[in-house]
Amino acid sequence: xxxxxxxxxxxxxxxxxxxxxxxxxxxxxxxxxxxxxxxxxxxxxxxxxxxxxxxxxxxxxxxxxxxxxxxxxxxxxxxxxxxxxxxxxxxxxxxxxxxxxxxxxxxxxxxxxxxxxxxxxxxxxxxxxxxxxxxxxxxxxxxxxxxxxxxxxxxxxxxxxxxxxxxxxxxxxxxxxxxxxxxxxxxxxxxxxxxxxxxxxxxxxxxxxxxxxxxxxxxxxxxxxxxxxxxxxxxxxxxxxxxxxxxxxxxxxxxxxxxxxxxxxxxxxxxxxxxxxxxxxxxxxxxxxxxxxxxxxxxxxxxxxxxxxxxxxxxxxxxxxxxxxxxxxxxxxxxxxxxxxxxxxxxxxxxxxxxxxxxxxxxx
Amino acid sequence: xxxxxxxxxxxxxxxxxxxxxxxxxxxxxxxxxxxxxxxxxxxxxxxxxxxxxxxxxxxxxxxxxxxxxxxxxxxxxxxxxxxxxxxxxxxxxxxxxxxxxxxxxxxxxxxxxxxxxxxxxxxxxxxxxxxxxxxxxxxxxxxxxxxxxxxxxxxxxxxxxxxxxxxxxxxxxxxxxxxxxxxxxxxxxxxxxxxxxxxxxxxxxxxxxxxxxxxxxxxxxxxxxxxxxxxxxxxxxxxxxxxxxxxxxxxxxxxxxxxxxxxxxxxxxxxxxxxxxxxxxxxxxxxxxxxxxxxxxxxxxxxxxxxxxxxxxxxxxxxxxxxxxxxxxxxxxxxxxxxxxxxxxxxxxxxxxxxxxxxxxxxx
DNA sequence: TTGAAAGCGCTACCAT
DNA sequence: ATGGTAGCGCTTTCAA
Numbered sequence: 001x002x003x004x005x006x007x008x009x010x011x012x013x014x015x016x017x018x019x020x021x022x023x024x025x026x027x028x029x030x031x032x033x034x035x036x037x038x039x040x041x042x043x044x045x046x047x048x049x050x051x052x053x054x055x056x057x058x059x060x061x062x063x064x065x066x067x068x069x070x071x072x073x074x075x076x077x078x079x080x081x082x083x084x085x086x087x088x089x090x091x092x093x094x095x096x097x098x099x100x101x102x103x104x105x106x107x108x109x110x111x112x113x114x115x116x117x118x119x120x121x122x123x124x125x126x127x128x129x130x131x132x133x134x135x136x137x138x139x140x141x142x143x144x145x146x147x148x149x150x151x152x153x154x155x156x157x158x159x160x161x162x163x164x165x166x167x168x169x170x171x172x173x174x175x176x177x178x179x180x181x182x183x184x185x186x187x188x189x190x191x192x193x194x195x196x197x198x199x200x201x202x203x204x205x206x207x208x209x210x211x212x213x214x215x216x217x218x219x220x221x222x223x224x225x226x227x228x229x230x231x232x233x234x235x236x237x238x239x240x241x242x243x244x245x246x247x248x249x250x251x252x253x254x255x256x257x258x259x260x261x262x263x264x265x266x267x268x269x270x271x272x273x274x275x276x277x278x279x280x281x282x283x284x285x286x287x288x289x290x291x292x293x294x295x296x297x298x299x300x301x302x303x304x305x306x307x308x309x310x311x312x313x314x315x316x317x318x319x320x321x322x323x324x325x326x327x328x329x330x331x332x333x334x335x336x337x338x339x340x341x342x343x344x345x346x347x348x349x350x351x352x353x354x355x356x357x358x359x360x361x362x363x364x
Numbered sequence: 365x366x367x368x369x370x371x372x373x374x375x376x377x378x379x380x381x382x383x384x385x386x387x388x389x390x391x392x393x394x395x396x397x398x399x400x401x402x403x404x405x406x407x408x409x410x411x412x413x414x415x416x417x418x419x420x421x422x423x424x425x426x427x428x429x430x431x432x433x434x435x436x437x438x439x440x441x442x443x444x445x446x447x448x449x450x451x452x453x454x455x456x457x458x459x460x461x462x463x464x465x466x467x468x469x470x471x472x473x474x475x476x477x478x479x480x481x482x483x484x485x486x487x488x489x490x491x492x493x494x495x496x497x498x499x500x501x502x503x504x505x506x507x508x509x510x511x512x513x514x515x516x517x518x519x520x521x522x523x524x525x526x527x528x529x530x531x532x533x534x535x536x537x538x539x540x541x542x543x544x545x546x547x548x549x550x551x552x553x554x555x556x557x558x559x560x561x562x563x564x565x566x567x568x569x570x571x572x573x574x575x576x577x578x579x580x581x582x583x584x585x586x587x588x589x590x591x592x593x594x595x596x597x598x599x600x601x602x603x604x605x606x607x608x609x610x611x612x613x614x615x616x617x618x619x620x621x622x623x624x625x626x627x628x629x630x631x632x633x634x635x636x637x638x639x640x641x642x643x644x645x646x647x648x649x650x651x652x653x654x655x656x657x658x659x660x661x662x663x664x665x666x667x668x669x670x671x672x673x674x675x676x677x678x679x680x681x682x683x684x685x686x687x688x689x690x691x692x693x694x695x696x697x698x699x700x701x702x703x704x705x706x707x708x709x710x711x712x713x714x715x716x717x718x719x720x721x722x723x724x725x726x727x728x
Numbered sequence: 729t730t731g732a733a734a735g736c737g738c739t740a741c742c743a744t
Numbered sequence: 745a746t747g748g749t750a751g752c753g754c755t756t757t758c759a760a
Binding site for chain 1: 739
């Protein structure tokens with residue numbers, strides 16, 4: 001198969017119609033100031049000649065500096081730190097134009113996010129963000145704000161969770177429902193009778209609620225022999241998670257399986273170890289970071305569901321740049337499959353938890 | 365965090381040193397015709413000013429049409445067809461310059477590849493490939509050829525398998541050893557005592573041999589209770605696979621687990637079904653395609669290890685373009701983690717087996 | 729060895 | 745409503 005020989009630019013269209021390239025440009029982009037008739041002729045000819053804009057020329061001419069705000073929580077650092085650094089390296093790798101990143105942090109999901117978002121609206125117009133990357137916590141509290149910001153001309157990209165009822169441009173996240181579902185299938189395959197418990201962050205966060213729904217649904221389908229206990233919310237705090245785990249371990253009968261749906265898993269695992277329950281309770285965790293490695297290697301953790309921050313960052317930035325530069329919205333909603341990390345494939349992911357994630361070579 | 369205010373181009377360096385931008389360009393790229401002294405001054409100043417080339421301008425000026433040859437086997441189509449179409453869409457999405465793809469096919473791995481490779485060397489110089497994407501079969505037979513092609517100025521990218529002893533520029537593949545290892549871990553978790561069998565393509569193909577090594581090693585570690593039968597080679601042919609499966613099913617004691625390390629799984633699954641062994645033998649397969657879906661949904665297949673052709677294509681093209689345009693070799697060796705697809709996460713991958721993989725939005 | 733300048737295709741501005 | 749043109753930063757050619 002051979003591709004076409006040569007491709008038409010604005011100049012070719014203009015010549016073919018004996019009009020000026022300025023007019024062609026206006027017509028192609030609907031900038032107005034063109035009669036409906038010529039506009040139609042231009043569009044038709046563009047189609048005929050198979051016009052494809054030269055993006056290098058466009059980028060060079062516009063020479064834009066895209067300014068992107070990034071508002072992410074500090075907690076849980078084991079997820080958001082890699083996400084931040086992946087955003088940084090994805091921005092550096094961007095071809096054709098400069099990306100200026102403005103990182104802002106707040107303590108944790110749902111605490112301080114509203115304040116930061118509000119501040120975005122107050123920015124002087126010469127410092128307006130072209131795009132804003134956020135992880136929405138409770139949609140009820142941020143939907144309206146996100147919509148205002150979007151209407152003020154800043155494209156909003158939700159990462160790691162979503163606020164579907166706001167006017168965000170796009171959303172990138174792991175499919176939360178499926179994450180829960182995988183956890184349930186893995187536990188269902190491994191466990192005999194008994195009850196299983198889940199520890200999550202905060203059920204007002206969409207991502208956390210969806211994980212639980214998926215978990216419950218698949219458990220009911222695939223493992224009628226397992227009972228699901230009421231979900232525990234740790235609010236992504238270490239102490240709470242520890243305390244709640246201890247309480248769970250004191251229940252009789254003791255749960256035989258555990259699904260930890262946020263990266264706040266270490267306190268739980270410590271509590272389990274201290275009560276000498278390691279290996280006796282099957283545990284599925286979320287995400288991947290240094291402190292978790294020994295638990296996977298030892299088999300204390302059956303599997304962890306990795307939310308692929310690098311991939312999320314890459315897609316978020318691709319979405320932003322192709323929207324701002326080409327005007328095309330690639331995919332309003334991306335739902336990634338989490339990586340299922342077991343003992344056998346753990347080595348392949350070790351790159352992701354070291355400093356190497358900052359370097360350029362890492363692709364996923 | 366605020367990024368730097370403005371960035372230096374060639375012009376700025378030239379002005380700072382009161383020389384012409386032509387000289388600066390020559391010095392920066394070591395094109396010769398520059399005195400060692402000025403070259404050093406330029407390099408130093410570039411460093412000082414934090415020079416970053418404007419890739420849009422470079423692309424515009426060069427306005428290159430990169431010509432890429434793609435030589436992949438027809439069989440097994442369920443893997444290579446998606447790979448081909450992913451290469452096509454990744455090329456279309458490339459910003460800043462044209463990519464001309466030249467697809468060539470041969471019957472199957474190891475049959476006809478040498479002939480096609482040989483033909484590359486005979487191409488007239490004005491039709492030279494800038495890069496060549498191949499899946500090497502038996503390295504003993506292609507290593508020398510690949511090296512010749514590489515030396516003739518065509519960058520070689522291996523996809524789906526590797527020829528590490530050739531002078532290929534880069535290689536992108538699923539980590540084969542780990543794939544085998546995952547299969548073993550999954551079977552080990554599920555099976556009681558018994559023997560397990562593997563059906564592969566051809567053990568001279570590196571990818572196939574590595575899968576087997578990983579499978580055997582992990583089985584020995586994690587499942588001493590399972591015996592591994594000698595590997596069966598189906599040479600990626602349907603009839604052979606069917607026949608060999610029937611033979612396996614007649615063995616006593618009958619194997620309790622099966623690892624199919626290539627996409628040539630349907631004949632095997634059919635044989636198993638016809639012998640009413642579905643669900644009684646745990647099976648791990650490779651890759652994902654329409655015909656496989658019902659087997660996963662029914663539970664006949666415990667899991668399939670998806671080799672992510674879209675991702676491989678994307679990385680291959682990124683590697684090529686950044687090498688040809690920027691002169692940087694991103695990652696000589698990329699080893700992807702296969703996706704472990706179970707019943708619970710299958711829905712997330714359905715996009716990948718429909719026609720949608722041709723559209724632009726799909727990222728993985 | 730170095731300088732000067734053209735021009736890649738597009739956008740945007742000014743003129744008509 | 746349309747035409748004409750400068751200029752983005754780089755590479756390359758021609759001249760000195």
